[in-house]
Amino acid sequence: MSSVAQPAPDPAILERRAEIVRGLAAIVGERWTIADEDELRAYETDALTAYRQVPLAVALPATTDEVSRILAFLNRAGVKVVGRGAGTSLAGGALPLADSVVVGLSRMNRVLALDTANRTIRVEAGITNLAVSQAVDHLGFFYAPDPSSQLACTIGGNVGMNSGGAHCLKYGVTTNNLLGLTVVLMDGTVIELGGEHLDSPGYDILGLMTGSEGQLGLVTEATLRILPKAEGARPVLFGFNSSEDAGACVAATLARGILPVAIEFMDRPAIRICEEFAHAGYPLDVEAMLIVEVEGSPEEISDQLERIVAVARETGAVHVREARTAAEAAAIWKGRKSAFGAMGRISDYMCMDGTIPTGRLPEVLTRIAAICAGYGLGVANIFHAGDGNLHPLVLYDVNDPEQLAKAEACGADILRLCVEVGGCLTGEHGVGIEKRDLMRAQFDQVDLDQQMALKSVFDPAWLLNPAKVFPLDGRPAPARAA
Amino acid sequence: MPDFRPDDEASVAETVRAARIDGPLEITGGATKRGLGRPTQTAATLSLDRLSGITLYEPAELVISAKAGTPLAELESTLAAGGQRLAFDPPRLTALWEGDPARASIGAVVAANLAGPRRIHAGAARDSLIGVRLVNGRGEIVKNGGRVMKNVTGYDLVKLMAGAFGTLGVLTEVTFKVLPSPETEATLIFSGLSEADAVACLSAGLGSPWEVTGAAHLPGWAGSPAETLLRLEGFEAQMTYRAGALAAHLVAHGVPDVLRGEASAARWREVGELAPLGDVSALAVWKISTRPASGPSVAAALRRAGVSRLFLDWGGGLIWAACEPAGDAQAGPIRAALAAHGGHATLMKAPDEIRAAAEVFHPLPTPVMELTRKIKDAFDPARVLNPGRMYAGV
Numbered sequence: 006m007s008s009v010a011q012p013a014p015d016p017a018i019l020e021r022r023a024e025i026v027r028g029l030a031a032i033v034g035e036r037w038t039i040a041d042e043d044e045l046r047a048y049e050t051d052a053l054t055a056y057r058q059v060p061l062a063v064a065l066p067a068t069t070d071e072v073s074r075i076l077a078f079l080n081r082a083g084v085k086v087v088g089r090g091a092g093t094s095l096a097g098g099a100l101p102l103a104d105s106v107v108v109g110l111s112r113m114n115r116v117l118a119l120d121t122a123n124r125t126i127r128v129e130a131g132i133t134n135l136a137v138s139q140a141v142d143h144l145g146f147f148y149a150p151d152p153s154s155q156l157a158c159t160i161g162g163n164v165g166m167n168s169g170g171a172h173c174l175k176y177g178v179t180t181n182n183l184l185g186l187t188v189v190l191m192d193g194t195v196i197e198l199g200g201e202h203l204d205s206p207g208y209d210i211l212g213l214m215t216g217s218e219g220q221l222g223l224v225t226e227a228t229l230r231i232l233p234k235a236e237g238a239r240p241v242l243f244g245f246n247s248s249e250d251a252g253a254c255v256a257a258t259l260a261r262g263i264l265p266v267a268i269e270f271m272d273r274p275a276i277r278i279c280e281e282f283a284h285a286g287y288p289l290d291v292e293a294m295l296i297v298e299v300e301g302s303p304e305e306i307s308d309q310l311e312r313i314v315a316v317a318r319e320t321g322a323v324h325v326r327e328a329r330t331a332a333e334a335a336a337i338w339k340g341r342k343s344a345f346g347a348m349g350r351i352s353d354y355m356c357m358d359g360t361i362p363t364g365r366l367p368e369v370l371t372r373i374a375a376i377c378a379g380y381g382l383g384v385a386n387i388f389h390a391g392d393g394n395l396h397p398l399v400l401y402d403v404n405d406p407e408q409l410a411k412a413e414a415c416g417a418d419i420l421r422l423c424v425e426v427g428g429c430l431t432g433e434h435g436v437g438i439e440k441r442d443l444m445r446a447q448f449d450q451v452d453l454d455q456q457m458a459l460k461s462v463f464d465p466a467w468l469l470n471p472a473k474v475f476p477l478d479g480r481p482a483p484a485r486a487a
Numbered sequence: 488m489p490d491f492r493p494d495d496e497a498s499v500a501e502t503v504r505a506a507r508i509d510g511p512l513e514i515t516g517g518a519t520k521r522g523l524g525r526p527t528q529t530a531a532t533l534s535l536d537r538l539s540g541i542t543l544y545e546p547a548e549l550v551i552s553a554k555a556g557t558p559l560a561e562l563e564s565t566l567a568a569g570g571q572r573l574a575f576d577p578p579r580l581t582a583l584w585e586g587d588p589a590r591a592s593i594g595a596v597v598a599a600n601l602a603g604p605r606r607i608h609a610g611a612a613r614d615s616l617i618g619v620r621l622v623n624g625r626g627e628i629v630k631n632g633g634r635v636m637k638n639v640t641g642y643d644l645v646k647l648m649a650g651a652f653g654t655l656g657v658l659t660e661v662t663f664k665v666l667p668s669p670e671t672e673a674t675l676i677f678s679g680l681s682e683a684d685a686v687a688c689l690s691a692g693l694g695s696p697w698e699v700t701g702a703a704h705l706p707g708w709a710g711s712p713a714e715t716l717l718r719l720e721g722f723e724a725q726m727t728y729r730a731g732a733l734a735a736h737l738v739a740h741g742v743p744d745v746l747r748g749e750a751s752a753a754r755w756r757e758v759g760e761l762a763p764l765g766d767v768s769a770l771a772v773w774k775i776s777t778r779p780a781s782g783p784s785v786a787a788a789l790r791r792a793g794v795s796r797l798f799l800d801w802g803g804g805l806i807w808a809a810c811e812p813a814g815d816a817q818a819g820p821i822r823a824a825l826a827a828h829g830g831h832a833t834l835m836k837a838p839d840e841i842r843a844a845a846e847v848f849h850p851l852p853t854p855v856m857e858l859t860r861k862i863k864d865a866f867d868p869a870r871v872l873n874p875g876r877m878y879a880g881v
Contacts, residue, residue: 122690122780123804145694167639178637180646181614194854201778202804204600204611204650206831206849207859207877212613212646216639236696256547262570262667262722302732305725360635363548393548394637432637440640447640448630455629456642458865462858474641 009056009097009438012472014104018084022061025084025106029064032074037112039063048107051092051099052154053439055355055409060087060101065109069187069195069225072108076223077193079106085468086191088219090131090159095356096437098166098218102472108223110161116140117226125184125201127228130161134168137229146231149176152433153342161224166435167216171267171341172298174391176232178433180215185228188214188221191464201228213459218435219470221463235300238266240337241310243317244291244324248272249367251293254320255390256363258297258313265313265391269296269341272370274385275348275398282347285340286333288324295390296341344387345398352383353403355412356396359423360432363393369426373397373419380415382408394432395423421446436474444476457481489530494537496620496628496659502533503657504626506871514653514873516556516592520599522584524652524876525847526839535594538659541565543634550634552618552662555594562593566665574666575615576603578759582767583836594658600650603759604718607693607801608700613649615663621648621656624867629656636664647862653873654881655866669720673730674701674751675743677715682706682783685715686803688740690779692717693802695736697729701755702802705763706786715740718755761807763798770795770809771816771837777830779803785824792820804830812837815845822849848877 018025022040030038039045040062050057061084066072079086085105092099101107113129114136120126121144128137134155137148151170152158158168164186169178176182185199198214199205214221245251248270255268271279271287271294280287287294295317299309314325328334348354361369370386373395377384383400397419401412420430424446431440444453457475460467467484475484491502491512506512512533515521535556543552546569553562559577566572577596579588597619602611609615618632631644648656677688685704692699701718717737719729726747734743746754757763764772773794777785782803789797789808794817797808810817816837825832831849834842851859856878863870863881875881 120778120780121694122687123778124690124694125778145696167643169637173637177610177614180643181610190854196854196858197852198855200829202776202830203606203801204602204776204831206833207851207855208655208862209600209613209646209650210855210858210862212643212649215646216643221642233694233696235698259549259667260547260570262670264667301725302728304728308722308724360637362545362550362634364545389637392636394635427633428635429633429638429640431640432635433639435639436641444641451627452629452631453641455623455627455866456631456644459642459644459862462861462865 009442010477011058011102012477014102018061018104021082025082026062028078028082029062029075029106032078033064033066033071037065048089048101048109051094051097053095053097053100053437056097056100056438058101058103060105060107061103063107063109065112067112069189072189072223072225073193073195075108076189076191080192080468083466083468085471087470088161088165088223090162091133091157093154093158093162094166094437095358095434096431096439098435098437098473100438110159110225113225120201121146123201124231125228126231127226128160129226130224131159134158134160134163141231145234147234148229149182149232150179153345160227160229164215164224164227165217165219166433169433171269171389174268174389175264175266180212182230183211183215183227184230186211186214186224187226189223189225191222191469199228218437218474220460220474221469236302237306238298238300239306239310240296240298240328240334241313242287242326242337243295243297243322244288245293245321246291246323248293248370250321251295252363252366254295254317254322257316257320261312261316263309263312265297265299267296267298268391270294270388270390271341272386274383275344275387278351278385279340279344279347282350283340283343285336286326287340291324296337348385348398352400354398354400355416356398357416357419358431358434359395359420359428361393361395361423361426361428363390365426369395369422372422376418376422377415380411382412382415393428417443438473441474442476450479453479457484490532490534492534492537496538496622499533499538499657499659500622500626500628503622503624503871506531507626507869511871511874514657516595517558517586517590519586519588519591520584520595522836523599526843527873527876529874533657535592535657542660544569546571549636549665550662551665552634552660553593554660555658556592558589559591559593559596560589567668570668571665572668573615573663574605574609575612576605576609576759577601577612578603580761582761582764583772593661597649597658597661598651598653604701604703604755604800607702608698609666613646615665616645616649616661617664618662619645619648619658620660621658623656624869624872632662634662652876654863654877655872657872670722671726671748672718672720672751673726674746674754675717675730675734676746677737677741677743679712680704680715680740682786682799684740685713686779686782686799688715688737689717689802691737692733695733697733703758704799704803706798708796716754716758718751758800764796764807764809767809767836771812771841772835773808773821773832774835775806775808775821775825775830775832777804777806777825777828781828781830782806785828788824789821792817792824812841816841818845
């Protein structure tokens with residue numbers, strides 16, 4: 006099916022399945038232990054559906070203490086563990102192994118404490134990203150990182166992947182909005198990192214844990230910064246005859262001291278597909294489009310938009326449309342936010358997630374088009390233009406094994422290109438299983454060894470989310486055995 | 488004392504490899520922060536002062552890279568020429584340590600994870616830092632992060648380097664996300680508030696939609712009234728509107744004076760450089776981080792413990808405190824006060840003998856301390872990099 010190899014399951018673990026399931030049930034109860042083949046199938050994949058594997062069993066704990074007892078038990082038994090929130094990973098970060106137990110945190114979804122005077126909220130890891138913002142919305146606050154999957158994805162998963170979103174140009178990603186964590190280590194030890202204050206003492210283990218893809222510990226609770234909502238926000242839409250002009254507009258806007266909350270880029274195929282789906286009023290006669298959003302009072306918004314429109318006209322905008330009403334603003338965003346769904350209606354696609362220095366954008370888009378044409382595949386580009394996070398959607402037919410292999414190879418070439426021009430393999434989706442074997446494009450063995458030495462500090466037997474992130478060869482001895 | 492001053496990364500690596508046999512190294516840049524942390528027991532110094540220079544600056548991409556020994560001042564003047572700045576507002580803290588503040592290096596700013604009053608809005612050094620190159624204790628050159636601001640490729644060693652005080656790796660090059668400098672700024676000053684009222688005022692400001700980027704309270708002494716400061720930054724018209732809206736929102740706390748432009752900027756430089764503590768040359772100085780609403784209670788506890796001078800920044804969540812440099816410089820009562828409220832305290836300045844005997848950095852819970860030792864092992868198993876600077880045995 007796919008070119009990404011998985012390690013062979015340990016037959017000794019498979020043989021002890023009944024005993025392992027009994028052990029889990031003794032901790033969380035039979036109701037919250039899943040061992041039935043049909044029910045396990047719900048956990049065989051995450052949002053990267055090209056990869057599937059039914060796990061050994063699933064446990065659904067309700068408390069940090071239960072998570073601690075589960076991990077201590079599985080650690081003693083030498084059983085691998087895959088943590089899972091809502092399973093929205095696009096890199097196969099929550100893909101199970103046949104000899105692994107999935108620990109799902111969906112039941113742990115409560116708000117534990119809310120403090121507007123200190124601007125913090127403490128939540129359990131299984132709460133959704135959107136539910137956090139909804140819990141503070143009526144108080145005039147929001148939680149800044151806003152991945153497109155925010156309706157479904159969980160805070161625990163956000164911490165694991167260091168998630169961001171369209172608004173992170175101004176507000177940063179998860180690591181910039183996180184104050185404290187409760188983490189269960191593989192041996193069952195519970196540690197508290199940070200708290201309601203700024204800057205944890207000692208090494209920044211909180212920062213290391215963020216984006217470690219569930220390989221260093223399972224996050225069960227998090228203290229997040231909440232921010233006051235701006236008085237208002239409004240987007241403007243620009244069309245350009247070339248991606249060079251659009252890129253120049255982004256650069257010139259930032260150079261004038263204007264920091265929008267979001268700058269989104271779409272190329273011609275992406276514009277067409279989104280417009281057909283959302284009827285957002287996007288211009289169909291341009292090569293590139295930008296959505297720029299600013300915040301503030303109505304006067305401040307008008308003032309900033311006036312400056313941005315002037316910059317855009319100077320850099321060659323041929324289409325300018327300011328949202329004058331909330332409905333117009335919503336329409337502009339609806340097109341962008343429904344992009345992946347709209348694309349899915351016309352074609353299967355593989356969503357890449359490379360990051361590049363924004364100055365290389367026109368060159369990179371040209372080369373991506375050439376790479377895809379070389380494989381005989383179509384591509385549409387959607388892009389967080391302020392921070393260089395590209396999302397080329399490589400179009401292919403999932404039912405054609407030859408096309409899947411081509412799409413994988415094409416995607417890998419695109420990501421190598423991102424690294425070659427000074428960018429990286431993944432800006433927000435994570436390495437997971439998808440980009441594991443590409444890590445050497447960005448890191449040499451010494452770089453990887455240093456990272457893997459940390460994995461061994463937290464999880465000496467390499468039981469937590471194994472076979473992800475690092476290439477299978479070149480791992481330290483216990484990890485190779487995994 | 489041998490003083491190694493390599494002028495390239497490969498020579499740094501060679502020096503560290505030799506140190507595994509010849510003995511541990513104290514790592515320095517401009518040597519302005521040697522008084523921060525526990526004194527190291529080292530016979531040799533590895534200075535990065537010759538590893539200097541900006542290696543990349545792309546204003547349109549909001550990114551700058553520099554070798555670790557580059558003076559902070561050089562980065563700041565280069566960025567200023569491009570209309571940009573380091574958002575985390577790095578202070579010199581000239582009042583605390585000897586040495587020429589003009590020599591303060593960017594590597595040391597990262598190693599100490601320093602941040603000024605804008606911390607509450609823009610984060611600390613660790614939040615702007617997006618890439619590092621370093622030499623670990625085995626003398627290997629390791630890179631992590633890069634020059635793009637969104638990057639989740641592998642583990643985030645960048646964060647681990649910020650605030651590790653050179654105990655995990657010798658930084659050789661650092662890369663930051665930078666931001667446009669605002670056109671102007673304005674500061675609202677409320678007079679005569681108690682600490683409790685002041686923190687309530689700061690919290691209300693920080694919870695408002697007008698983007699407060701500085702929030703400090705300076706208790707009055709020697710007859711001067713207490714002052715509560717809130718800063719706004721942006722375009723001129725924004726400042727006029729926001730200052731008016733914020734003052735109206737905070738009317739329960741009085742009618743503020745307003746400082747504009749350079750007068751406002753100068754005021755915040757004084758706050759960042761600890762001017763409100765007065766002359767601390769003969770005193771010990773603590774930096775205490777707690778939940779903002781606990782600031783007044785912690786401050787009261789500090790006064791009961793004999794701390795003579797203090798002020799609050801970060802909306803009440805940061806207390807700078809000065810006391811007599813005797814005994815353990817009040818480490819016991821200060822940490823006892825924090826035990827009830829949460830937070831941590833760092834002894835930023837004290838004579839060597841006190842810093843050698845007291846815990847300079849906040850004691851860690853046992854399992855976290857155990858991880859800390861193992862993380863040190865993973866980077867520097869032979870303990871050649873700044874040994875003991877943060878914690879005994881680390």
